[in-house]
Amino acid sequence: MIELKAIGKTYGKRNKQRVVLAQVNLKIEAGEFVAVTGPSGSGKTTLLCIMGALLQPTSGEVYMDGQRVDSGLTENERASIRSEKIGFVFQFPALIPTLTVMENVLLPITLAGKALDDGGSWARQLLAQVGLSDREDSLPGTLSGGEQRRVAIARALIRRPKVLLADEPTGALDLDTGNKLMELLQNLCREAGLTLVVVTHDPTVASKANREVKLLGINQEYKQTI
Numbered sequence: 001m002i003e004l005k006a007i008g009k010t011y012g013k014r015n016k017q018r019v020v021l022a023q024v025n026l027k028i029e030a031g032e033f034v035a036v037t038g039p040s041g042s043g044k045t046t047l048l049c050i051m052g053a054l055l056q057p058t059s060g061e062v063y064m065d066g067q068r069v070d071s072g073l074t075e076n077e078r079a080s081i082r083s084e085k086i087g088f089v090f091q092f093p094a095l096i097p098t099l100t101v102m103e104n105v106l107l108p109i110t111l112a113g114k115a116l117d118d119g120g121s122w123a124r125q126l127l128a129q130v131g132l133s134d135r136e137d138s139l140p141g142t143l144s145g146g147e148q149r150r151v152a153i154a155r156a157l158i159r160r161p162k163v164l165l166a167d168e169p170t171g172a173l174d175l176d177t178g179n180k181l182m183e184l185l186q187n188l189c190r191e192a193g194l195t196l197v198v199v200t201h202d203p204t205v206a207s208k209a210n211r212e213v214k215l216l217g218i219n220q221e222y223k224q225t226i
């Protein structure tokens with residue numbers, strides 16, 4: 001589903017260059033759950049953004065669902081691959097404060113200007129799955145941090161993506177809320193056959209994955225544990 005071939009990423013220009021990733025090769029099968037771990041600054045978020053066609057690598061090739069997404073495409077084409085195939089969940093849910101929970105979940109459809117025939121009922125079903133049926137008309141500011149993350153998960157799934165990319169989805173949540181959120185994310189992905197990639201510092205989250213990809217920082221090899 002996702003393939004990275006000899007990925008390199010360097011930030012900055014000329015004498016202020018910083019090599020963050022070098023020669024990263026990774027193949028993630030459909031339906032797999034992969035955790036990306038490693039010390040702060042080792043390039044986990046960078047790698048996730050490259051996988052999700054949000055960021056261009058400096059070298060190497062990126063394939064999503066068999067299609068090369070790192071070059072040969074316009075930014076509009078990349079955006080349409082992102083919105084059709086990939087759901088993103090970040091640590092900060094970035095909900096629109098003036099829109100209701102339901103409107104936030106439907107936002108990716110509204111923005112794409114393509115109505116899903118069953119948009120409303122699918123959104124309602126997703127909100128039920130994340131346990132927020134009774135909050136569809138609430139504004140995000142009236143929800144707890146964990147509830148806001150659950151809205152963000154429903155929003156990430158509304159366009160029925162094939163891949164869910166999550167960056168520290170349990171970050172800054174208490175242990176119990178974080179564990180429940182992770183369980184929810186995993187169950188939703190398993191049921192829908194989604195490929196799930198989670199960047200995490202949390203060993204408990206990583207232990208639930210089928211595979212852990214450890215970035216050790218530049219000048220060191222990255223390694224995978226199965």
Ligand SMILES: Nc1ncnc2c1ncn2[C@@H]1O[C@H](COP(=O)(O)OP(=O)(O)OP(=O)(O)O)[C@@H](O)[C@H]1O
Pocket residue numbers: 011012018020038039040041042043044045046047
């Ligand atoms: N846009 C950018 N311009 C310059 N340097 C950047 C940029 N984005 C990230 N970096 C640098 O690249 C390195 C890797 O960043 P990245 O956020 O991918 O690491 P990370 O492993 O996700 O870190 P953390 O666990 O702290 O979130 C860091 O040293 C960071 O400062």
